[in-house]
Amino acid sequence: MSQDKFKGRIQYIKFGFLGVALIIFAQLVRILITGNDLVSPDTRFVTYNPERGEIYDRNGNLFAGNRIVYEISVNLTTVNANQNQDQIVQILFNVIGKDYSSKFLAAQEYNASQTDPEKKIYYLPLDDFIDPEKITYLENYLEEYATKRLDKKVAKKLPELNLNGLEWWPHLVRTYPESSLASNVIGFVAFQDRTAPTYFGIEEKYNQLLAGKSITVEVSDDPNKMNDLAEVPPGASLILTIDRQIQKSMEQIIDHAVERTGSVSGVIVVEDPETGEILAMATTPRMDLNQYSSELEKFPEMGSFNRAIGVPYEPGSVFKVITMAAALDAGVVTPDTTFTDTGIIYVGQTAIYNWDGGAWGLQDMQGCMQHSLNVCLAWIAQQMGSDLFYQSLENFGIGRSTNIDLDGEIVYPLSVPGDKYWSESNLGTNSFGQGLAATPIQMVTAISAVANDGKIMAPHIVKATIQDGHIYEYTPQVMLMPIKAETAHTLTDMLAKSLEEEASTALVDGYRVAGKTGTGEIAIPGEGYVTELTNASFVGWGPTDDPKFLVYIWLEKPTSDRWGSIVAAPVFAEAVQKLVVYLNIPPDEIRQELYSK
Amino acid sequence: MAKSFTQAYKQAPWRLQVQRFGVIALALVGIAIIAFLYLNISAQSATAGIEVQQLEATRQAIDNENASLLTEWANLTSAVEMEKRAYASGYELIDPNNATYVIAPGYTGKELPDVETAPYSNLSAPTVIKPSYTQSLWEWFYDTMILNGSILGVQP
Numbered sequence: 001m002s003q004d005k006f007k008g009r010i011q012y013i014k015f016g017f018l019g020v021a022l023i024i025f026a027q028l029v030r031i032l033i034t035g036n037d038l039v040s041p042d043t044r045f046v047t048y049n050p051e052r053g054e055i056y057d058r059n060g061n062l063f064a065g066n067r068i069v070y071e072i073s074v075n076l077t078t079v080n081a082n083q084n085q086d087q088i089v090q091i092l093f094n095v096i097g098k099d100y101s102s103k104f105l106a107a108q109e110y111n112a113s114q115t116d117p118e119k120k121i122y123y124l125p126l127d128d129f130i131d132p133e134k135i136t137y138l139e140n141y142l143e144e145y146a147t148k149r150l151d152k153k154v155a156k157k158l159p160e161l162n163l164n165g166l167e168w169w170p171h172l173v174r175t176y177p178e179s180s181l182a183s184n185v186i187g188f189v190a191f192q193d194r195t196a197p198t199y200f201g202i203e204e205k206y207n208q209l210l211a212g213k214s215i216t217v218e219v220s221d222d223p224n225k226m227n228d229l230a231e232v233p234p235g236a237s238l239i240l241t242i243d244r245q246i247q248k249s250m251e252q253i254i255d256h257a258v259e260r261t262g263s264v265s266g267v268i269v270v271e272d273p274e275t276g277e278i279l280a281m282a283t284t285p286r287m288d289l290n291q292y293s294s295e296l297e298k299f300p301e302m303g304s305f306n307r308a309i310g311v312p313y314e315p316g317s318v319f320k321v322i323t324m325a326a327a328l329d330a331g332v333v334t335p336d337t338t339f340t341d342t343g344i345i346y347v348g349q350t351a352i353y354n355w356d357g358g359a360w361g362l363q364d365m366q367g368c369m370q371h372s373l374n375v376c377l378a379w380i381a382q383q384m385g386s387d388l389f390y391q392s393l394e395n396f397g398i399g400r401s402t403n404i405d406l407d408g409e410i411v412y413p414l415s416v417p418g419d420k421y422w423s424e425s426n427l428g429t430n431s432f433g434q435g436l437a438a439t440p441i442q443m444v445t446a447i448s449a450v451a452n453d454g455k456i457m458a459p460h461i462v463k464a465t466i467q468d469g470h471i472y473e474y475t476p477q478v479m480l481m482p483i484k485a486e487t488a489h490t491l492t493d494m495l496a497k498s499l500e501e502e503a504s505t506a507l508v509d510g511y512r513v514a515g516k517t518g519t520g521e522i523a524i525p526g527e528g529y530v531t532e533l534t535n536a537s538f539v540g541w542g543p544t545d546d547p548k549f550l551v552y553i554w555l556e557k558p559t560s561d562r563w564g565s566i567v568a569a570p571v572f573a574e575a576v577q578k579l580v581v582y583l584n585i586p587p588d589e590i591r592q593e594l595y596s597k
Numbered sequence: 598m599a600k601s602f603t604q605a606y607k608q609a610p611w612r613l614q615v616q617r618f619g620v621i622a623l624a625l626v627g628i629a630i631i632a633f634l635y636l637n638i639s640a641q642s643a644t645a646g647i648e649v650q651q652l653e654a655t656r657q658a659i660d661n662e663n664a665s666l667l668t669e670w671a672n673l674t675s676a677v678e679m680e681k682r683a684y685a686s687g688y689e690l691i692d693p694n695n696a697t698y699v700i701a702p703g704y705t706g707k708e709l710p711d712v713e714t715a716p717y718s719n720l721s722a723p724t725v726i727k728p729s730y731t732q733s734l735w736e737w738f739y740d741t742m743i744l745n746g747s748i749l750g751v752q753p
Contacts, residue, residue: 025628028635029735051664060710062671066664132665170661177671239709248676464709471709510694581691586698594700 046219050212051172053235055186055202057244058277058463063186064203064289066172070130072096076107076122078165088166092126095138100126129192135168176289182247184306185240185281185461187407188289199292200305202238202461204407209236209465236467241277241460246270249578250282253571254553258284261536261567262559267308267440268575269552273448273541275476276457278404279549279583281441283307303410312412312437313554316520316564317355317372318537319433321447324369325491326392327380329454329483335365335494345375345382347428352378355519370498372517374432381431389427390416395482396446397456402479404441404459412437433520434529443539444552445479450492451514451541451550453485496544506540506569508576510587515540515572517564522557533557538568542576548585551575638737 055064072092079085089101103126111120142161149155174189174196187201198204212235250268258266270280283306287295303310327333343359345352354360354374360367368376381389393399399414414436415422429435438446441459449456458479465472495514499506506515518537521529536558541550551572558567579585586594608616672678 021628051660054667054712056710056712058710059707060712061674061676062667065668065671067668068661068665170658172661172664175668177668177675179675179677181676237712239712244676248680466712473709577693580693581696584698586696587693590698594698597700 045216047214047216048232049214050232051234052174052189053210053212053237053466055210056237056239057182057242057247058240058279059244060239061244062177063182063240063242063244064174064176067175068132068170069128069173070132070135070168070170071125071128072130072166072168073123073125074104075165075167076111076124082162082164084162084164087161088163091138091141091161091163092166095141096127096130096134098127129173130168132170135170138168178244179288179290180286181244181251182242182281183286183289184283184308185242185247185406186289187305188292190292192293200407202240202406205405206236206238206462209467210238211235233468236465238462239464239466239471241272241279241463242281243279243582246579246582247280247282249582250280250575251286253574253578254282254284257553257555257567257571257574260560261555263536263555263567264557265304265307266556267552267554268571269308269440269444270575270579271444271448271459271550271552273451273457273547273550276445276448276459276479277463277476278459278461281306281308281461303408306406306408307554307556308440309404309406309409310439312410312439312442313535313556314435314437314520314522315433315443315537315554316518316535317374317432318443318447318516318518318539318552318564319436319438320369320372320377320431320518321450321491321495321516321539322393322396322398323377323380323389323431324365324494325450325483325487326389326396327384328365328491329487330384330388330392332383332388333365333380335490337365339363339365339368339376339379341368341373341375343375345378345428347378347382348424348426350425350428352428366494366497369494369516370502372432377431378428381427386417386424386427389431390414392482393430395480396449397480397482398436398438398442398446402441402445402459404445405461409441410439411442412439433518440552440554443537444550446482447539447541447552448550449480449482450488451547452488454481454483454488456480456482492541492544492547499540504565504569506538506572508542508573508580510589511542511576511580511585512544512588513540513542513572513576514544515569517569519562519564532562534562534564536562536564536566536568538564538572540572540576543585543588543591545588548583549576549579551579 052066054062054066056062074088079088085104089099089104093099103124107121107124114120142163145158145161149158149160173191176183176186176188183201185201187199187203187205189196189198189203198207203210212233215232250270254266254268257263265284266282267284268280268282269278271278285298287298299305301311324333328335340362341354341360343354343357352374355372360371360373360376363371363373363376367373368380384392393414394416399411399416401409401411403409415426426435445456445459448459456479458477460474460476463474465474492514495516496512498504499513499515504515504517506513506517516539518535518539520535520537521531522533522535523529524533534557536555538553539550541547553568553571553575555564555567555571561567580587585591
């Protein structure tokens with residue numbers, strides 16, 4: 001080989017190397033310049049779901065929180081490669097107590113029937129919502145097994161444990177530490193459903209706030225392409241106006257009352273009339289929110305999950321408080337106005353009688369309320385006239401939603417003159433709470449005007465929201481002002497005297513309270529009003545000089561006695577005896593002494 | 598008329614070879630330095646990335662654990678449990694008529710509870726990852742050396 005030929009080959013090799021070097025350099029420069037804009041196949045979109053916000057009572061006790069559970073799954077490709085399906089099934093049976101072999105079989109049969117590789121199952125979820133204790137047991141078991149096999153002698157006897165392909169990881173689910181307490185207020189998250197829908201109460205009403213905002217980001221498994229990881233703010237937490245202790249007491253009281261009176265169901269609502277805060281809302285039946293799937297059958301009727309907001313009924317004579325308040329405020333009557341009760345009055349074509357069918361003779365307005373005279377109240381409504389009467393009811397919010405912050409409030413429309421189903425006789429029957437329907441929360445809201453200087457505060461359950469580290473406290477709002485303050489004081493005094501003169505079973509030693517009983521007859525389709533079936537109610541508030549609570553009681557279809565004064569009034573007394581302790585309200589005499597110091 | 602001058606002598610061939618070798622070697626050293634820098638920064642970036650991912654996973658696990666512990670605490674102090682413990686400890690429900698009431702000067706009633714919630718997280722907060730971990734070498738060079746004036750001498 002000549003020297004020139006040799007040099008020529010060297011030149012070719014040089015150019016070859018130079019060319020390769022240039023290509024590498026060019027690629028390097030391209031990557032350096034385009035850098036993060038490269039779309040890599042190891043990039044994927046991941047959705048981060050925030051932790052659902054907690055729900056607390058007004059004293060910081062947890063009503064709804066979250067707990068860790070585990071999902072167990074297998075990577076079928078790995079399992080098939082390791083031929084360890086039987087081992088996985090056996091171990092899971094020992095630890096979890098369930099046989100998953102049928103799931104493997106179903107997946108294998110499905111894969112065998114698929115020709116398209118993309119349609120085959122590679123990832124098989126075996127189970128979900130496994131308690132952490134079982135996973136800890138599994139992990140300890142595996143660790144102990146591995147430790148034992150470190151000993152060569154033991155290792156010969158123990159077969160190698162191969163669980164490759166078995167995976168488990170934690171996630172949070174909703175849980176309710178108080179089980180059934182305030183269940184009608186809280187509602188629930190159906191966490192066993194992958195979409196986790198919410199039902200009823202606070203959970204549904206505030207779902208968007210509690211759930212927070214999911215964030216989907218593009219992440220890369222290549223750490224060189226690391227981006228800021230998503231900071232997912234947790235959902236907002238809520239502090240309720242509900243007092244756990246008061247709620248519990250009221251639930252115990254209503255449970256006993258329902259049992260004692262043989263009622264179908266019962267409701268107690270406790271409100272602070274000065275703020276509209278609901279301190280307790282106890283209804284029957286209730287459910288263990290952690291067992292929602294098996295307990296939902298307790299609520300076959302619409303609205304029955306929370307009867308305090310979901311079931312309108314004819315309240316009966318408790319409604320007379322509203323009629324009398326409207327008449328006093330309009331100046332149609334005064335406490336001293338007299339009425340001679342003959343035991344019957346015709347309004348339209350309908351004859352109206354008293355609850356006992358009797359004639360009570362000359363009565364002043366306090367007497368009308370004390371003896372709960374239908375004839376007298378119908379006469380008052382007549383004196384007011386239908387325009388003023390129904391305008392007054394609207395001023396009290398009757399027939400309209402209270403807009404309480406709970407899901408599922410039902411409103412029964414109020415028939416007024418001009419409506420298809422209104423007749424003149426409605427004026428008479430409506431005056432004493434028949435021929436119309438309202439939910440307990442509507443009654444509480446309307447009558448709270450009498451307990452709060454004529455002002456109706458918007459009823460609410462959420463006291464504060466905690467979001468992004470800040471607490472946003474709810475400011476009480478005046479919703480309506482249907483009567484003057486002096487009217488409210490006058491009527492409160494009349495109703496307190498009524499209870500005292502009647503020696504009502506609603507009275508509480510040491511505390512002056514005002515209140516009114518109600519016995520609403522129930523209309524059965526095709527039969528009309530059946531006197532044996534009633535709704536027994538009581539509304540009361542106190543202390544009368546500075547009301548701190550308003551209590552509303554409804555017992556549906558009591559069988560021990562049909563009258564509200566017999567079955568519902570004692571329940572009020574029982575509730576107040578508890579309330580004054582929990583709310584730190586001293587007896588009136590002591591309170592006056594303390595104030596005078 | 599322009600005249601071209603021709604050197605009277607040539608460089609010795611071995612000198613030319615040394616010069617060529619030197620130029621090529623210099624280029625190779627330069628490339629090696631760049632490659633070293635790139636690999637070094639990439640390795641640091643990758644390590645940091647993995648650490649961040651691990652820390653994020655740990656943080657998530659701790660958040661979950663906190664949520665679970667909060668609930669466990671609530672289970673242990675639920676109304677039913679507390680009532681049981683109160684009775685077991687010999688407490689009784691008070692008779693309101695036997696209660697003693699006193700005025701507590703300055704007490705204005707119960708305030709909102711100081712509840713334990715998940716820590717504050719602000720998406721608009723400045724990024725926690727330094728740009729040097731997410732920039733390409735070219736971006737880093739451009740930002741640091743040119744924009745910040747290290748080369749142009751705009752800024753002190």
